[in-house]
Amino acid sequence: MTKDETRPAGFGALLWLAMATFSMGIDGYVLAGLLPQIAKDLDVSEPAAGQLVAVFALTAALAGPVLSALTGAWERKGIISASLAVFVVGNLVIALSVNYAMAMGGRILSAIGGSLLSAVVSAYVLAKTAPERRGRALSFVLGGFLAATALGVPIGLVIGQEDWRLPLYLVTGVGAVALIGILVNVPRLHLPALSLRETLKPLARPALVGSILVATGIMCASYLCFTYATLIFGPRVGEGPAIIAAMFGYGVVSLFGNIVSGRATDRFDPVHVISLIVGILIVVALLGTAGLLLPGAAGAVAAFAWFFCCAFFNGGSGVALQSRLGDLAPDAMSLVLALNGSGMQLGSALGGMLGGALLASGLPADGLVPASAVVLAATMVLHLIVSRAKPAARTA
Template sequence: MTATTTSPLPYRSLIWLAVATFSTGIDGYVLAGLLPKIAADLSVTEALAGQLVSVFALTSAIAAPVLGAATSGWERRRTIVLSLAVFVLGNLIVGLAPGYSVALSGRVVAALGASLLNAAISSYVIHLAPEQHRGKALSFVLGGWMTATALGVPVGLLLGQSSWRFPLIMVAVVGTIALIGIMIKLPHLRLPVTTLAERLTPLRQPRLVAGLLVTTGILCASYTCFTYAVLILGPTHRAGWMIILIMFGYGLASMLGNAFTGRLADRFTPLRVLTVILIGLLLNSLVGAVAFQVASLSAIAVLGLVWFFVAGIGNGGAAVPQQARLASMAPQSAAIVMALNASAISLGSALGSGLGGASLTAGLAPYELLGVAAIVLTATLILHLVVARLTARRTAAAAA
């Protein structure tokens, strides 16, 4: 059976891809809420436990374009099945790891599978769905990730109260279910072969590279705090059920931001929407940093949640306008640019987790990570404005 772009939207096939992205979404967020338990069980510091998040993101950032080019000639369903199987295996290794080094190795294995899986799924959906329904199809499949943020992560954290290993086993089980469904229901699909050099062609544009670094900066600032959110909010929200509810709220805030800014980007320009979001994230970090420093403990209990949920809205809302702006910079290479943007996201996540861990190791208090994030956001906002200026000049020159 071969997929064609003239067939109606095949939700019975796409649902299994959504389940696959659901499993990767849980994996991407759940460990951040379990750092104290992981550190205690593996006999490492919480900052070192946070590197389980960093190494996953860094491996994904490096591996995605390389593995994507290396497997571009493979049949797409085969690629998806293999990458999902590797992802499941990696999570089993982490979930059963007797020590930190084995857990770290398992995260590398899981990241290799996830990096190839995400790229393969995106390219599959774009070519499977009719052109007039591609946005709907991508939204449906990638909705698995957003659902994982709002639903899967709290469930994983609930399981993690008994053992931090249970959520990893849950991810492996969900991934296995998706694997079986994909093998049974997903049509075969072959795409044109692309080389790594062809995939990296857009990087010859300095303006586009700077735009990708804006993505990296946003995610770096986000993960500097999100990875250690349990430590930041811990003094005022100690109970496990509180953290679960807070993470659930963060997921809903991210979904709200994503949906709201998507409509704003259609009404206004992606550039304006992204500028407002970056300014909002920066102000939120600065106000939050001051509040944690000077406010009373009872006030921090409220202001800390306000900071966290506003950050969720901003971080979730930045994705749509940023992707739209990047695609407009190289419309003939939009698919490749989106793949590079995925690597920029993973790189930012890795840098943020690493920066937060290094800051804690250097002696900073967890709440002082908000100030570190503010510094990163300041640099990101400046870079964003530079890219906007260069784009405006290029547009004016083209018009002249």
């Protein structure tokens, strides 16, 4: 083991990793708000432009676990740098695209790099940080993604009104700076070399698969409402500044929830933190359902209160969920965290699809809030069942 590998991942290293997740956060949200401009420029329909968003999620869900399994024995800093480089190049291809096919190819390339980067960064932080501090370290690095939701995405949407390619240049620039910082400041790390069979062995444990499905359930309940938040807010506050304020506030509150959850996960068993988060989200959904029945300004206040409470606890769920998976499979963290990312992508897609189906069946937008409570209740039952599993011993 080299001297560099024995060096802990201090604040400087974590800061550059957080900048990498910040660039991914901008990329993950900004294009969805620029579909009309993209469709017009590339001469395709808006639904076709929307496939640039969908293909990223699908590619990431499929590529993340496969690439994590295949690269499990490789040095971690090298994997982080290479995957970030692929992600940056993919976004540059999209920004320079002259037609729809080129943009789609760049989107697939960026998803391949981003899916592996997300899993490896989380696994690196868990492996390189002392157990009593890893919750805060993980929340700091993942906070880059949430900070992008609060700050980077609004900036990207503003500059994107002039030219939809400008936010992609922003992502490319931030990612390139983060890559340089990682190459210079992040210590190297080798994890125990495992065969592909040994790497995949944790997937035979129902508790681990169940824990990934808990993340799917939380994200499904979240996106069941978040995807159609405009329909819930619109009748109460109108469209325009109030909606932008709600989305900006959601990102800020999510970031704060992430910070609090990181500290809580350091002090308490992540299983208990997850139980508390899911339980409170159920209560918030039920109270929100009642609050949305209020007329006039009271209903608008209730809508904001419900939305921001969801933001706080949804934003805080990621750290506890990933910390729990790190406990269950410490020797295959890259793979299980990649699978967790796939599970979350699946939950986001299922939430949007379920919400759309319910609205198409005639359910009013406000009815999505109690529907999310049903999904969360089922998720809580699953979590209580799988939480009985004990953490696995880490290979020396």
